[in-house]
Amino acid sequence: xxxxxxxxxxxxxxxxxxxxxxxxxxxxxxxxxxxxxxxxxxxxxxxxxxxxxxxxxxxxxxxxxxxxxxxxxxxxxxxxxxxxxxxxxxxxxxxxxxxxxxxxxxxxxxxxxxxxxxxxxxxxxxxxxxxxxxxxxxxxxxxxxxxxxxxxxxxxxxxxxxxxxxxxxxxxxxxxxxxxxxxxxxxxxxxxxxxxxxxxxxxxxxxxxxxxxxxxxxxxxxxxxxxxxxxxxxxxxxxxxxxxxxxxxxxxxxxxxxxxxxxxxxxxxxxxxxxxxxxxxxxxxxxxxxxxxxxxxxxxxxxxxxxxxxxxxxxxxxxxxxxxxxxxxxxxxxxxxxxxxxxxxxxxxxx
Numbered sequence: 001x002x003x004x005x006x007x008x009x010x011x012x013x014x015x016x017x018x019x020x021x022x023x024x025x026x027x028x029x030x031x032x033x034x035x036x037x038x039x040x041x042x043x044x045x046x047x048x049x050x051x052x053x054x055x056x057x058x059x060x061x062x063x064x065x066x067x068x069x070x071x072x073x074x075x076x077x078x079x080x081x082x083x084x085x086x087x088x089x090x091x092x093x094x095x096x097x098x099x100x101x102x103x104x105x106x107x108x109x110x111x112x113x114x115x116x117x118x119x120x121x122x123x124x125x126x127x128x129x130x131x132x133x134x135x136x137x138x139x140x141x142x143x144x145x146x147x148x149x150x151x152x153x154x155x156x157x158x159x160x161x162x163x164x165x166x167x168x169x170x171x172x173x174x175x176x177x178x179x180x181x182x183x184x185x186x187x188x189x190x191x192x193x194x195x196x197x198x199x200x201x202x203x204x205x206x207x208x209x210x211x212x213x214x215x216x217x218x219x220x221x222x223x224x225x226x227x228x229x230x231x232x233x234x235x236x237x238x239x240x241x242x243x244x245x246x247x248x249x250x251x252x253x254x255x256x257x258x259x260x261x262x263x264x265x266x267x268x269x270x271x272x273x274x275x276x277x278x279x280x281x282x283x284x285x286x287x288x289x290x291x292x293x294x295x296x297x298x299x300x301x302x303x304x305x306x307x308x309x310x311x312x313x314x315x316x317x318x319x320x321x322x323x324x325x326x327x328x329x330x331x332x333x334x335x336x337x338x339x340x341x342x343x344x345x346x347x348x349x350x351x
Contacts, residue, residue, distance in 0.1 A: 013069070016056050019049055019052060019053065020053060020072075020073070020076060022045075022049060023046070023050065023053055023076065023080065024076060026038065026042060026045070026046045026049070027046075027079055027080055027083065030046070030083050031079070035083065046080075047084070050077070050080045050081075050084060053073065053076060054077050056073060057070075057073040057074065057077050098278075098281075099282075099285065100326060100327065101329075102278070102327065103282035103285075103327075104322055104323050104325075104326040104327045105327040106275065106278055106279060106282065107245065107282070107323050108323070109275070110248055110252060110275055110279060113248035113249075113252050113255075116248065116251055117200075117245075117247030117248045117250075117251060118244045118248075120204040120208065120247070121204045121205075121240065121247070122208065123208065124204070124205045124207075124208025124212065125208040125211055125212040125215075126212060127208070127209060128142060128208060128209035128211065128213040128215075129212040129213070129215060129216045130212075131212075131213065132212065132213040132217055133216055136217065139216075139217075140213065140217075142206075143210055143213055143214065147214070151214075151217055155218060155221070155224055159221055159223055159224045180291075182239060182242075182243075182287045182290065182291060183284055183287050183288075185207070185243060186242060186246035186283055186284060187284075188200075188203050189203040189243060189246045189247040189249070189250050190246045190247075190250050190253070190279075190280040190283070191250070192250045193249065193250035193252065193253025193254040193257075193276060194253060194254075194257070195254075196254050196257060196258055197251050197253070197254030197255075197258075199250075200247050200250030200254065203243070203247065204243070204244070207240070211232075215232075226305050226309075229309065230305035230308040230312075231298055231299075232298075233308070233309060233312035234293055234297055234298050234308050234309075234311050234312045234315065235290045235291075235297070235298050236290075236312075237312055237315050237316050237319065238289060238290040238293065238315055238319065239287065239290040241286065241319060242287045242290060243283070243287075245279055245280075245282060246279070246280050246283035249275075249276040249277070249279035249280040250276070252272050252275050252276040252279065253269075253276040255272060256269045256272035256273060256276075257269070293315075297311065
């Protein structure tokens with residue numbers, strides 16, 4: 001490009017100086033008190049002014065050698081960049097707010113998707129149970145081969161034992177492994193939404209049928225049933241609920257693709273994708289807790305089965321109360337802010 005003549009340079013400055021000054025004013029506030037001091041409209045304006053000023057800097061570099069202008073724009077763009085893309089620190093208070101209020105609010109907001117994923121899992125559980133009762137050997141085709149081979153030994157073991165004699169180190173290793181495995185299943189249910197929810201549906205069907213078939217097979221003898229369910233329910237209630245929550249996140253994502261409505265596909269994914277993301281985040285935290293329970297409370301043989309079953313009952317009651325009541329006293333605008341597209345709100349999931 002040819003250099004800007006003095007008259008053109010003056011016009012260049014006149015047209016753009018007002019927005020540079022406006023950006024500088026907003027930037028000063030952000031540098032002093034953080035991005036959260038801007039309201040949503042100012043956040044959008046801040047981002048737009050940053051992009052426009054970056055473009056002005058490119059133009060100025062190519063068409064003028066005025067050191068004062070270049071230094072000013074370089075400094076302004078660099079300072080803004082540092083605020084827009086700075087790494088956010090973990091905020092324990094925001095995480096606590098999410099757990100105590102935002103997540104249960106969001107689950108209630110997306111209750112139709114959760115009802116769908118829970119219904120699929122529950123129906124498949126009963127289908128697996130009935131198939132195992134009608135044709136035990138045929139139903140075992142729905143289980144992993146390794147699990148099928150171990151069923152006779154497990155049935156005999158849980159007839160006489162109610163846990164494992166393992167130490168704290170083994171429990172820690174078990175908890176870590178289980179946590180990683182379950183989160184992988186949950187992420188498959190969530191990410192499957194991008195393929196119109198078909199992989200999500202598969203995960204829920206497989207989970208429900210497998211628990212039903214295995215549960216029926218282990219419940220034919222009363223003693224075995226008590227020992228088996230005391231090893232499954234303490235963590236299983238939370239674990240299965242979490243998988244259903246992450247399944248609902250997958251269905252939310254699928255709905256954005258299959259039925260965007262009047263929105264463009266991009267806007268639909270932006271809007272419902274945030275719902276899905278936060279649901280999956282909450283489900284992942286549930287799986288972490290379930291993994292800790294499965295590693296440290298479920299296995300020990302010295303904890304009587306009735307104590308484990310009582311713990312499971314308390315877990316179920318607590319979970320119902322949590323999702324039904326938690327967060328109701330929080331401002332109604334909190335959920336809208338959580339799901340907004342404003343960069344100001346994206347700090348929440350930075351864990």
